[in-house]
Amino acid sequence: MxxxxxxxxxxxxxxxxxxxxxxxxxxxxxxxxxxxxxxxxxxxxxxxNGLIRRQEQRHPRKYRRWQREAPMHLWQLDLVGGVPLADGRSCKLVTGIDDHSRFVVIASVVAVPSGRAVCSASSPAAWNSTFVFGAPTTIASTSPAPAEDSTAQKPSPNSTH
Structure with a gap:
């Protein structure tokens, strides 16, 4: 110019x-x-040329922290899907992270996202992590409940509990 x-x-x-x-x-x-x-x-x-002075934003951004204050307060579990396999199927990943440190405490793969498969995949990993790091105060999941396991026995409508 x-x-x-x-x-x-x-x-x-x-x-x-x-x-x-x-x-x-x-x-x-x-x-x-x-x-x-x-x-x-x-x-x-x-x-x-010093002809503009910095102004305050009219609507200053307010950031809200979404993490817990200390490790082991909350583990977040998630079911991540869509990893394609060679035979055309896809598998799901079961992940768990500590909310404060973002440390991965659980990482497992399941072929079918049923409740039984997710529990079977995450239980040993959770047990090992708990043994090493201690038990978390809370465990939360952001994923919806997985598809119902077709091999699980369903109670009959006539049975009483």
Whole structure:
């Protein structure tokens, strides 16, 4: 960009302190259509020449921490799917992480996402992790309940408990 255009940007800002980069770019485009610098270029020129002061955001972002305060308070279990196999089927991954440290405490593979298969895959891993790290205060799952296991015996409607 030429020094003349930079000087013109600074001059427009001094004449109209309320105009921002967008308005100054618009005014330059009206004066010479097609050859005006972009809004970002105008902003950079104004910043480099000390003609813009940093402003507070109108709606400052408020971040909320979604993790527990200490390790072993919560393990999050999840059933992740869609890992394709060579024979055309797909398998599911059973994962468990500590919510605070993000340490993977459980990682198992199941071919069929039934309740029995998920429990069978995660139980030894959970037992080993509990033996090494201790038991968590809470275990939560974000996945919906897996498909019902067709091999499990269902109670008859006439039975009483």
């Amino acid at each position: 030429s020094a003349d255009v930079e000087a013109l940007i600074c001059e427009l800002r001094r004449q109209h302190p309320q105009h921002g980069a967008r308005r100054i770019a618009h005014e330059l485009d009206r004066r010479s259509p097609g050859s005006a610098p972009s809004r970002a270029t105008v902003h950079r020129v104004l910043s480099c």
